[in-house]
Amino acid sequence: MTTATARSVAYLAAGILAGAAGFAWTVVALVTVALLSVTQLGGPVFLGAAWLTRRLATAERHRAGWVLGRPLDEPYEPTAPGTVRERVAAVARQPATWRDLAWLVASFPVGLVTGVAGTVLAIVPVATALAPAWLWAVPNGNAPWPLRPLLTTTPGRFAFAAIGLLVLPVAAWLVRALARGVASGARALLAPGAHLRLVNEAARLAETRARVVDAQAAELRRIERDLHDGAQARIVAAGMTLALAARKLRAGGPAVSDVDLARSQLDEALAELRRLVRGIHPPILTDRGLHAALAALAADSPLDVSLSGDPDARHPAAVESAAYFVVAEGLANAAKHAEASRCTIVLTPGRGTLTVRLTDDGKGGADLAGSGLDGLRRRVEALDGTLTLTSPPGGPTVLHAELPCAS
Template sequence: MTASSEQPRARRRGPRAMADAVVRAAAGLVLGAATAAVEVVLLAVAALLMAYALAFSRGQRAVPGIVADGARRLTELERRRLALLGGSGDGGYGPLRALAYLVLRAPVGLLGGIILVLIGYGAAMAAELAVSWWITGDYLDGIPPTWWIVLYTAVVGLVLLFVAVQGLVGVAALERAVARRCLGPSPLAEYERRIAQLSVTRAEVVDAVDDERRRIERDLHDGVQQRLVALGMLIGRARRAGDHERAADLLKQAHEESQRALEDLREVTWRVYPAALDGEGLRAALESVAERSVVPVAIGYDVPGRPPHAVETAAYFVVCEAVTNAAKHSGAGRVRVEVAGSATMIGVRIEDDGAGGADPSGGGLAGLARRVAALDGTFAVHSPPGGPTVITAELPCG
């Protein structure tokens, strides 16, 4: 068995992921400026149509169908665009909420467009100055620039660029805030959803505890108890044996059986809760899982500091159960475990090269899902026939 501490692929892709996020955010802001102009036109037409509807329908149809349909389509477009900026709405809104969102969102999009135009204008001016100073020699008033003029212009340009970029960051944050306020659930609905979720997870935790107790009872009954019964029978036979050599042989068998009973008891207690998790932390406990596994297990661990105790426990049992399933049921030849995260979130990923076909609703995996849900985490199993089986869990540390 091998336990290797390897650098997770997430960290190696850090600079690329950051560059990708910047490109996506820039594309989202550019698209937002374009859609804002369309939304202004729609809102102007909507104002006229709604005024007409209020005047001639006696208030029975405040939002005409064409306005409601246009507002919904544009709002759905904005929700997809917001994914580029790291936000979204919940999708549960009517035409009035969609119109309210567009009314608040259109000025924000136009502001982003103005900042982008200013950045483009500044870049064009900087290019023109550079060409005139160092390529064409077409100086202002025919006088070549001195070093302090070049330095002054560069410093002012960098300061203005910094201010413009911060403005774009603020526009992106404002976009997310407007969507969350207008398209997200109300505080009362959010509280009700949270209460319902806590009620479900509390019931699931009780079920998970009961399942764990039944598993411990089964392990004790089928393993340790049977060996102790055999041990008692061997000792009884040794006491009744009239032959000294026969008694000595039976006592030797009893001693071996007692050693096996102790090993089974250690295995049961280790599965109930490993002592290394309290003393040395999650990494040491995972390395002990790799050492005990009958298939090679590679451990990649990149977690700053030590996570909360409940998070460590949940992550450990996710890895332990997944490795045990891979060894017993999938016929895997190797297992790779990656644990990575930050001060706010821990991610666990277990992949094996077995036959696949794992059932997420099975007792072990369903118990893990309930354990993770009790911490407001997410749990997923992807195991197509033929493999590979990938089990992931995300555990918040807050």
């Protein structure tokens, strides 16, 4: 609390100089840009003034971090290269440009008033608490009653110090509240606004959509390849074997071995098709839910797997499918690459979310950029979820997915 109060005092006191400097620069910049706007220098001067204004606003964001705990994020959109006129238009279109100016203008009166008030609130109680150390040197012969006994006698000075100690916590609270109020005003103008959030969200959605399209195309290629190289090849081989058996039967020869071989090939093709179907969407997810599907997955794993979560909980089909494949990929990687022996799966429902956490005791060193995990990340991001991986050398590896369940 002492540190927070000291930072608040420093923030308010520095606001006097920062506000004066910001206001003076704003006046100079506006006048200069206005005078030169009718010349060829107007565009470059505007860009230079905007650049320096942004540096001052960034300093204010860092200064607000003294009170808020962390600096404010910058709200600026990237400016594409182009002509001076195009760059001027791009900077002028950004709301952050004018919000910076608004704060630099407002920070002068706000900083002056709150800076003086905060300094007084900080100094007076401290000076009162230290009254016995200095008050004896100040002549107070004309002090009115009841201040005269407090200021001119030793017991009164100690009583005065006690009053200062009692007031000190209240003054500290007021200083912190005042600093938080000013910092909140800075955050309202200098932090990223709704416009930038919409721009960033649109960019994120465009990137996610591109990843989903790529992932879907890759999944279609995988299905086609598996069908062509697996089940289709086995079915063709079974057909050829049956044709050979039919020819032998017409010739009166034995065909039992060929029929048995064809039957075996068809069984293998059927198993391949079932594996392919499970790779697209396991039927057990639809029939019994996520917990049962993961329990079946854990039973088939060579690892010692423990699963915790609500067996009766149901979630949207897309969420359950994504969670299933996150666990499936995590178990496969733990068994194949991490040399793990034990794995823990935890399903945690939240307010509109489902969290899947998979931890193994393997050697670690996994990379989220790998092809399998990257595909999972795209699948999770397509649902506006997040997938993170923590895998230091030596382990343990923690795969954490958070999936929104809101309809």
